[in-house]
Amino acid sequence: MQVRQQPALDGEDRAPAETVIPNAESRSSRLRRVATLFVYTWAVYTLIQGGSLLVREPYLDNLRVAPRAAQGAAGDGYAETLIKLERTLPAQARVQLVWRRSDGGVVGFWYGYFWATYWLYPRQVDIITDPASIDSAHGILLDVRSREKAELAAPPGYTISATYPYADQVVTVFLKSNA
Amino acid sequence: MPSLTVLLSLLAVAAYAFLCYLNGRLLAGLVTKSPEAVSLVCSPLLGGAALGIELWLYGLVGIPWNPVTLVAPWVAAWALARRRLLEAVRADLAMLRAVLEGIRDEDRLALVLAAVTGLLVITYVLNLVTQPLTGFDAISIWFFKAKFFYFTHSVDPGSIPGLGTHFPTDTGPFRVTAGLIRSLDYPPLFPLMVGSLYAMIGGVHDTLGKGVDVIFVLVGAAVVWAALSPYLGRGKAAIFAFLVTAVAAVQSGLGNPIYTGYVDYPLGITMLASLANLQRALIGGRRDTWVFAIVFAAVAALLKSEGLPFLLAVGLVAAFKARRVLVSPAAVVALVLVVAWQAFATIHGWRSHHLLNDGIGDLPALLPARGALIIAYAVKVTIERPDYHWLAAAFVLTVSLAYRQARRTAGAVLLVVALQCTAYFAVLVLNPGELVGTFDRLVIQLAPAVVLLLGLAISSQPKEEPSVPSALRVKLVGQ
Numbered sequence: 001m002q003v004r005q006q007p008a009l010d011g012e013d014r015a016p017a018e019t020v021i022p023n024a025e026s027r028s029s030r031l032r033r034v035a036t037l038f039v040y041t042w043a044v045y046t047l048i049q050g051g052s053l054l055v056r057e058p059y060l061d062n063l064r065v066a067p068r069a070a071q072g073a074a075g076d077g078y079a080e081t082l083i084k085l086e087r088t089l090p091a092q093a094r095v096q097l098v099w100r101r102s103d104g105g106v107v108g109f110w111y112g113y114f115w116a117t118y119w120l121y122p123r124q125v126d127i128i129t130d131p132a133s134i135d136s137a138h139g140i141l142l143d144v145r146s147r148e149k150a151e152l153a154a155p156p157g158y159t160i161s162a163t164y165p166y167a168d169q170v171v172t173v174f175l176k177s178n179a
Numbered sequence: 180m181p182s183l184t185v186l187l188s189l190l191a192v193a194a195y196a197f198l199c200y201l202n203g204r205l206l207a208g209l210v211t212k213s214p215e216a217v218s219l220v221c222s223p224l225l226g227g228a229a230l231g232i233e234l235w236l237y238g239l240v241g242i243p244w245n246p247v248t249l250v251a252p253w254v255a256a257w258a259l260a261r262r263r264l265l266e267a268v269r270a271d272l273a274m275l276r277a278v279l280e281g282i283r284d285e286d287r288l289a290l291v292l293a294a295v296t297g298l299l300v301i302t303y304v305l306n307l308v309t310q311p312l313t314g315f316d317a318i319s320i321w322f323f324k325a326k327f328f329y330f331t332h333s334v335d336p337g338s339i340p341g342l343g344t345h346f347p348t349d350t351g352p353f354r355v356t357a358g359l360i361r362s363l364d365y366p367p368l369f370p371l372m373v374g375s376l377y378a379m380i381g382g383v384h385d386t387l388g389k390g391v392d393v394i395f396v397l398v399g400a401a402v403v404w405a406a407l408s409p410y411l412g413r414g415k416a417a418i419f420a421f422l423v424t425a426v427a428a429v430q431s432g433l434g435n436p437i438y439t440g441y442v443d444y445p446l447g448i449t450m451l452a453s454l455a456n457l458q459r460a461l462i463g464g465r466r467d468t469w470v471f472a473i474v475f476a477a478v479a480a481l482l483k484s485e486g487l488p489f490l491l492a493v494g495l496v497a498a499f500k501a502r503r504v505l506v507s508p509a510a511v512v513a514l515v516l517v518v519a520w521q522a523f524a525t526i527h528g529w530r531s532h533h534l535l536n537d538g539i540g541d542l543p544a545l546l547p548a549r550g551a552l553i554i555a556y557a558v559k560v561t562i563e564r565p566d567y568h569w570l571a572a573a574f575v576l577t578v579s580l581a582y583r584q585a586r587r588t589a590g591a592v593l594l595v596v597a598l599q600c601t602a603y604f605a606v607l608v609l610n611p612g613e614l615v616g617t618f619d620r621l622v623i624q625l626a627p628a629v630v631l632l633l634g635l636a637i638s639s640q641p642k643e644e645p646s647v648p649s650a651l652r653v654k655l656v657g658q
Contacts, residue, residue, distance in 0.1 A: 028584040035576045035637050036415075042569050043292060043418045050299055050425040053434065057302050062309040063181040067188065067386035074311035106346045106355075113344060113357065114319040121323070122330050124340045129347050 077166030078112070078144055082119035084164075085142075085173065093139035095120055097127045098152065100145035101169055112144060131155075141174035188308040191380050192390035195227075198379070199394050202226030202253050204267050205260060210509050211467035212263075217459050218471040219271065220401035221452040223394040228478045231371030232516065234378060238333035244378040278404075281413050289414035292421035296400055299424050303396050303433045307389040310439065317440030320362050325373035326383055334371065336363040337527050364529035366520055368481035369442045389440050392433060395448040400424045402448075403631055406455040410588065410638035419634040423451070427566035428626035431619070442483045443623040449479040450489050450599070451627040457493060458592045458635060461500065469504040473497055477513030481520065485624060488602030490517060492595045542609075549608045560618055570626055573633045580636035589635035596628050 072083045078101075089095070099112040109129070116125045126138065134141065134155050143152045146169055154160055158174040203226030207214045214222075233252070234244055242248055257264055282293050312322060328334055342358030349355060373388040380387070400420045408416035423429065431437075432444030453475035460468040476493035479486030494514075497505055504510055524530075561567045581589045603621055607614055 028580075031576075031579055031583060032637055035580055035633065038572065038576060039415070039418060039422075039633065039637065040288070042573070043288070043422060045569065046422060046425045046427075047292065047295060049427060050295060050421075050430070053430060054295070054298055054302060057306075059302075059305065062305050063185055065309070066182040066184045067309050067311075067384075068184070070309060071311040071386060074313055106349070109346050110319075110357075110360065111315075113341075114315070114323070114360070117341065117357075118318045118323050118326070121326050126341060127344060 075115075077164060077169055078171055079115055079119075081164045081171040082115055086119050089120065089123065089140055089173075091122060093123055094137065095123050095125045095140045095142055096135060096138035097125055098131055098134065098141060098143045098145075099127055099129050100131070100143065100149050100152075102146045102149070103168075116142065136176070139176045143170075143172040143174065145170055145172075185309055188384070188387045188390065189304070191376070191384075191387060192304060192308055192393050195376050195379055195390065196223055196393050196397065198250070198253070199223040199226035199230065201257065201264070201268075202229050204271070205253075205256055205264060207471075208260065208263060208267060210470050211465070214471070215459060215464055215468055216274075216405040217402060217455045217464075218468060220405045221398055221456070221471065221475065224398045224449065224452055224475070224478070227372050227375075227391065227394045228368060228481070230375035231368050232481075234328070234371050234375055235334050235367065238328070238335075241332075244329060244332045244374065246379055246381050249375060249378045278413075282417060285414035285417060289417040293417045296417070296421045296424050300396055300400065304390070304393050306434055307392050307439070308387055310386070310389075310434075312385050312389065312440050314437055314440050319360055320365065321369055321442060322373065322385065322388055322440055323361070324367070324370035325377065325388060326385075328367070328370055329374045329377045329383060334367050336361065336367075336529070339363075358529075363527070364524040365484060366481045366486070366517075368478065369445060369483070392445060395445045396424065396433065398452060399429075399448040399627055402452050402455045403627075403634065406458065406631060407634040407638075411634060415637075416634070419630055423627050423630040426570070426626050426630065428570065428619075428623045432623045438620070438623065441620065443620045446479055446483045446486055447624040447627045449475055449482055450486070450624065451631055453479060453489070453493055454592050454595060454628055454631060457496065457595065458588065458631075461496075461591045462588065466501070466504060466507075469497060469501045470507050470509050473504065473510040474513045477510075477517050480517045485599075485603070485621075487517075487521075489595070489599050492598040492602075495598075496591060496595060546608055549611050550604075553604065553607050553611065553614060556614060557618065567622065570622065570629050573629050577629070577632045577636040581632075588638065589632055592628075592635060593632055596625070596632060599628075600625070 068083070072080050095116065097112060097116050099109055101108055101112065104111060109127070113125070113127045116127070123140075126135075128134065131143075131152055136155070136157055141155065141158055145152070147167075151170075152172065154174055157177050159177055161173040161175040163173075164171040200223045203222030203224065204219075206225050206229055207218060207222050211218075230249065233249065237244060237248065282290065285293075312318065323339075324336060327336070327339055331338070339358075339361060342356060342361065342363075344357040345354045369391075372391045376388060376391050377383050400423060403423045404416045404420040407419050410416075411419070429444065429447075432441070432447070433439060438444075453472050456464075456468045456475060457472035460466075460472055472493055473490075476486070476490040480490040494505065505514075561571050577589060577593060581593050607617070
């Protein structure tokens with residue numbers, strides 16, 4: 001690059017002018033024209049893409065559907081159930097999540113745990129995968145199982161509060177009898 | 180019939196954005212009486228960050244988080260500075276009016292793009308407050324922390340219940356725990372900003388929480404326009420403002436449920452705000468543009484860990500070019516907050532990612548192959564994703580232009596972005612564990628800066644005096 005900089009003549013707020021040597025200038029201005037053409041092409045491409053987003057956007061549906069309903073319809077049956085339970089379960093209760101879904105492995109386990117801790121907060125949520133580890137210190141048991149897994153009998157001291165069956169899974173809520 | 184909740188959500192987001200703007204304008208006035216245009220348009224970002232930091236301080240001294248405690252100090256400050264604040268707001272409105280009137284004189288493409296930019300902003304805002312919260316990181320990290328901070332009225336991720344939870348068969352020495360996934364060391368500002376929105380409305384509203392992104396959408400478009408219009412004229416600057424609002428990576432950050440609610444887009448816009456001020460400072464802007472460049476870089480470091488190398492890069496440039504601004508009160512406060520959080524996280528031993536999992540002696544053998552692998556992966560993804568072709572081409576053109584003619588306007592900004600990319604590369608080379616899941620997010624972080632850089636590289640000469648907004652200049656000339 002063949003550029004010389006001249007000192008600023010007009011105070012600190014003005015950038016000093018640059019003097020560009022002719023040969024370099026023609027190459028530079030050619031590159032600048034290419035860059036400008038690129039910007040216009042990129043803008044038109046993005047306009048088509050952004051325009052498509054604007055046209056596809058279901059504005060009226062977005063305005064009509066309450067966010068909570070949209071949230072409830074967004075996930076699978078488990079997520080949907082959590083959103084229902086958020087407002088109905090006692091706020092101070094401890095929840096034990098019995099995660100018995102066979103899909104997802106470790107990722108499924110963390111999905112089960114983090115979704116429960118988020119939606120059921122401020123309730124403390126503990127997670128287990130084996131019903132034999134059920135701890136009666138929890139006021140609420142949340143059994144989440146794949147369809148093919150056997151139904152969990154109500155542990156001593158708990159009663160079934162609600163069952164939410166879905167095509168791929170069943171969510172059962174047990175409440176401690178004296179809770 | 181529109182849902183009442185949606186209408187109230189839109190109203191709440193508008194009120195939040197206005198509150199952020201007023202507070203930011205007030206704070207900008209403490210740094211300088213008349214901020215330059217690139218600093219002035221970042222007021223909502225400054226105000227939003229200040230609301231989050233206010234709650235952080237409340238947590239330290241035990242003040243409850245509610246609408247009264249959140250807003251009362253600001254109302255008092257507005258009352259004390261009412262004359263100056265009113266003048267500032269009037270001047271900003273006059274500038275906005277002049278900009279809108281000026282756009283009418285531009286070519287048709289610029290007009291269409293300006294209109295589409297406006298529609299996109301409206302669409303994003305509607306999406307943010309109506310679409311569900313679904314992303315894994317949003318649920319497990321960012322919005323969970325926002326909820327937790329809000330309910331406990333404090334910033335103590337270490338007291339989140341169940342941090343030791345792990346998958347039953349994961350019993351090894353390096354087992355993955357809930358605490359590790361929750362990334363306790365991540366800076367707290369974004370959850371605090373969401374928490375400030377909750378505090379403003381007096382309760383947790385999961386979907387509405389995403390609405391804080393509105394200030395980043397507005398600042399992104401405005402700062403690119405303010406930074407480029409002195410060089411390129413209003414028409415071309417409008418094209419770049421459109422690009423920074425509409426490029427596919429940004430659409431992902433605001434419309435794709437996988438990413439919405441993550442902090443990559445806010446981080447990208449905050450780095451953009453810092454870069455725009457840095458560029459202005461470097462070409463002879465006033466001292467306060469340096470201060471704003473450092474403050475926004477510090478805000479970036481308080482939003483996400485990737486902001487730390489960025490703050491370091493901006494700090495290095497400032498140390499070489501304008502050392503004294505590093506000890507200005509605003510810069511010191513911002514830097515102290517960053518250092519305080521890092522010290523707090525270190526004292527608690529929170530590290531979500533170990534930078535180095537290998538022995539030092541093994542590194543010479545490992546690093547070259549990893550470096551080659553990362554470059555190959557980046558090239559592969561760029562080839563496979565048509566949306567990335569444009570960003571890659573923009574970056575190549577910027578480098579070519581900066582090398583040939585635009586060192587002054589784009590060179591130092593390009594240097595900071597290059598240092599940031601080098602930091603990403605270095606971290607991935609040392610710990611490539613999350614390369615595949617990270618790349619798209621890094622692109623969201625860098626896309627706004629690439630758009631700004633291309634605009635700066637195209638022009639090397641200011642067409643008009645950039646320091647004074649045109650509406651104010653008209654007023655001054657008319658006096």
